[in-house]
Amino acid sequence: MLAATARVAGDLDVAEECVQDAYLAALDAWARDGVPHKPGAWLTATAKRKALDVLRREKVFRSKMPLLVEPAEEEAVAEPDEDAVPDDRLRLVFTCCHPALAREAQVALTLRLVCGVSTGDIARAFLVPETTMAARVTRAKKKIAAARIPYRVPEAAELPERLDAVLTVIHLLYTTGHTAPSGADLVRADLVDRALHLTRMLLTLMPDEPEVRGLLALLLLTDARRATRTDSEGRLLVLAEQDRSAWDRSAIAEGNRLVVGAFRTGRVGRYALQAAIASLHAVAPSYPATDWPQVVRLYDELLKRWPSPVVALNRAVAVSMAHGPEAALDEVEALARDGRLAGYHYLPAIRADLLRRLGRQREAADAYRAALDLVDNDAERGFLSARLAKAINSGSGHSSEGWTTRPGAS
Structure with missing residues (x-):
């Protein structure tokens, strides 16, 4: 709905407001007349009509109050290049990944507006507080308005400079669906399938x-x-x-x-x-x-191209299998001292696994408790609680091999 409405409005804020107005209209109309056969189409058509109303009012305002309108605002919004990005949602992803915005702002704004990921879940993916992420999204939207960045589908020649941001968005979208940061279910299939669809469309566009x-x-x-x-x-x-x-x-x-x-x-x-x-x-x-x-x-090669502490943590899991848990534990302890993964529950969870494999059950139990304090997904909480119980009740060095972080967390 947002993608289709933004194409009409030429402005993301206006499109958001029109989509919200369409939902409000549905509450009234559907209660009175019943839910239509195709509710999605009804909502989209209503939002687009409201966007057209906004454009007409602005046109009337410009014609009646020309001295109050700056020349730049009189320029018509360019028609989208339909051939450059044929898929509606992918078109909006490319549009939101505007180079005038900082990379984190591009990604956060796109995940929130286009992909339907909650601000809290985006914050968990970036390892920052929810209030910090909410502020980033707000600042990005304000910058779009203040800098008068128009809603415009980039031309084909502009796509490569936005590609890395688009890939990051889709990667984090998949990551959020692969292991949901919160909720009862381990997987959010809607986000996973959306990420796969976007990537297939992207491969068709840029083979x-x-x-x-x-x-x-x-x-x-x-x-x-x-x-x-x-x-x-x-x-x-x-x-x-x-x-x-x-x-x-x-x-x-x-x-x-x-x-x-x-x-x-x-x-x-x-x-x-x-x-x-x-x-x-x-x-x-x-x-x-x-x-x-x-x-x-x-x-090792990945760390050269992407020096992320999450990559280093995943590497430590591989080191534990190739060279033993003690070698990996040194690396995990170094990451803990580094501080960039503070609040990331996979760090104490992996540390707990390594400690248990080394037979250090009491320390492992403490690390599992630390991980439980940080996790919000019910399936992961159940897993960690079971591992904690075993660490408390068992004196053996039983291995919990296979625990790795979510793919693609940044």
């Missing part, structure tokens, strides 16, 4: 971009495990516990082909490298039999 191939490969190879990530009662199953025979082999095959294609270009970026890591997991006969030394080497 020669290796990082687009890499992102689609990463999403396919990760999502191939979706059905096995929880048991019949919704309990989380880590990678080592999943039934690999139930993984989606067609998605894995497609993902592997895309990885090979991305690497053949010689322009390997962070998404292709993550996809290569996911591919090693996908083809391994079991969790222990994964090519862990190669996974570590790929993480």
Whole structure:
């Protein structure tokens, strides 16, 4: 609705207001006349009509009060280049990723407006307080208004400079759906499917971009495990516990082909490298039999291109399997001292796993408690609570292999 209305209004704020007005109109009309056969179409048509009303009022204002209108405002908004970005939602993603905005503002604004991700969940993805993220979104919208940045679909020649931001948006959208930051369910299938759809549209639009191939490969190879990530009662199953025979082999095959294609270009970026890591997991006969030394080497390359503390944390998990938990624990402790992952529940969760594997049960229990204090997803809380109980009641060094952070958290 927002994408379609923004095309008419030429302004994101106006489009948002018109969409909200359409919902209010529906509350009245549908209570009186009943819900229409196609409620989405009714809402979209109503929002677009309201946008046209706004444009007509502005036109009348300009004609009657010409001295109050600055010349720049009299310029007509350029018609969108329909051929440049054919998909409505993807068009709006490219539009919101305007280079005049800071990267974090681009991503946060797009996730909130276009992808329907709550401000709280966006904040968790960026590892900042919700109030901080809300302020960023507000500032981005104010900058759009103050700088008079028009709603305009970028021309084909402008797409490459916005591509990295668009990839980041889709990646974080998938991440938020893959393991929901909050709520009862582990997966938000609507966000996962939306991210996959956007990436496929993006590959159709830019088939020669290796990082687009890499992102689609990463999403396919990760999502191939979706059905096995929880048991019949919704309990989380880590990678080592999943039934690999139930993984989606067609998605894995497609993902592997895309990885090979991305690497053949010689322009390997962070998404292709993550996809290569996911591919090693996908083809391994079991969790222990994964090519862990190669996974570590790929993480080393990934850290060069994307020096993220989350990447370093994921690398530590691979190090624990390739070289033992003690070597990995040193790296995790260094990340804890660094402070950038404060509030990120996977840090104490992975530390707890390593401590338990080393037989340090009391310290592991404390680390599990620290992780529980930070997690808001019910499935993850249940998993951590069960691990905490085992750490308290067991004196063995039982391993909880397979616990890794959400893919793509930044």
